[in-house]
Amino acid sequence: MINNAIEVEDLHVVRGTAHVLPGLSLTVPRGSITGLLGPSGCGKTTLIRAIAGIQVVRSGTVTVLGEPAGAPANRARVGYVTQASSVYPDLTVRQNLAYFADLSGVGRDAAEAAMRQVGLDSQADTLTGSLSGGQRTRVSLAAALLTDCELLLLDEPTVGLDPVLRRDLWNLFRRLADGGTTLLVSSHVMDEAARCDLVLLLREGRLLSRATPDELRSAAGTDDLEEAFLLLAERSAA
Numbered sequence: 001m002i003n004n005a006i007e008v009e010d011l012h013v014v015r016g017t018a019h020v021l022p023g024l025s026l027t028v029p030r031g032s033i034t035g036l037l038g039p040s041g042c043g044k045t046t047l048i049r050a051i052a053g054i055q056v057v058r059s060g061t062v063t064v065l066g067e068p069a070g071a072p073a074n075r076a077r078v079g080y081v082t083q084a085s086s087v088y089p090d091l092t093v094r095q096n097l098a099y100f101a102d103l104s105g106v107g108r109d110a111a112e113a114a115m116r117q118v119g120l121d122s123q124a125d126t127l128t129g130s131l132s133g134g135q136r137t138r139v140s141l142a143a144a145l146l147t148d149c150e151l152l153l154l155d156e157p158t159v160g161l162d163p164v165l166r167r168d169l170w171n172l173f174r175r176l177a178d179g180g181t182t183l184l185v186s187s188h189v190m191d192e193a194a195r196c197d198l199v200l201l202l203r204e205g206r207l208l209s210r211a212t213p214d215e216l217r218s219a220a221g222t223d224d225l226e227e228a229f230l231l232l233a234e235r236s237a238a
């Protein structure tokens with residue numbers, strides 16, 4: 001059993017004219033919640049796309065669950081929830097999940113269970129297009145949960161959610177991690193770092209820090225994770 005769910009080595013990605021990831025190396029341990037934190041534009045989505053195997057990379061290696069990123073063997077083992085909703089607006093929540101359940105070869109019971117997991121059972125018969133942005137994200141998340149994947153890649157899943165929904169989603173992430181799923185969750189909200197087992201801080205495509213929230217606080221000498229990030233960013237620029 002390989003202990004790391006993800007191993008990235010000397011990854012270079014160029015998008016347009018920008019060298020977005022200029023030689024990034026990092027690892028993500030199995031069975032835990034790793035937060036990918038950093039300011040807008042620092043390369044979080046690009047890295048997640050590379051891990052999902054859908055990003056053209058210039059060089060370097062990305063190994064996911066022991067396979068090269070994007071390997072067919074990982075298709076049912078890796079779930080990816082993008083920032084943009086990936087479900088059909090003209091279908092109800094239940095119809096969307098039933099459709100994805102059929103595509104994934106799992107039963108309709110799995111669709112109902114996933115709907116309950118994300119707390120959308122009361123909206124089961126609502127058209128997905130008339131849900132709020134946060135509710136639509138939860139439909140996408142439910143679709144990713146259908147196959148009991150080993151690794152979940154979640155790109156800013158809590159954007160636009162109110163504090164209660166955010167807390168509920170983080171509780172769900174914790175339950176999934178307790179059950180052995182590895183989660184990589186991107187966010188630019190530093191207070192979400194406190195809910196992670198491990199935090200990767202990215203800045204301009206470089207790894208500024210890889211630490212637990214407690215290690216971050218003591219390295220920066222402050223309890224405020226936002227402040228800790230700013231201090232670490234200033235130190236690295238000095």
Ligand SMILES: Nc1ncnc2c1ncn2[C@@H]1O[C@H](COP(=O)(O)OP(=O)(O)OP(=O)(O)O)[C@@H](O)[C@H]1O
Binds near residue numbers: 015020
């Ligand atoms: N399709 C694209 N073509 C060219 N450049 C792109 C493209 N998508 C992103 N970029 C650039 O790549 C860099 C990293 O973008 P990325 O989306 O990975 O950042 P991010 O940290 O996820 O940002 P956010 O938190 O705002 O989603 C940015 O400078 C962005 O302008």
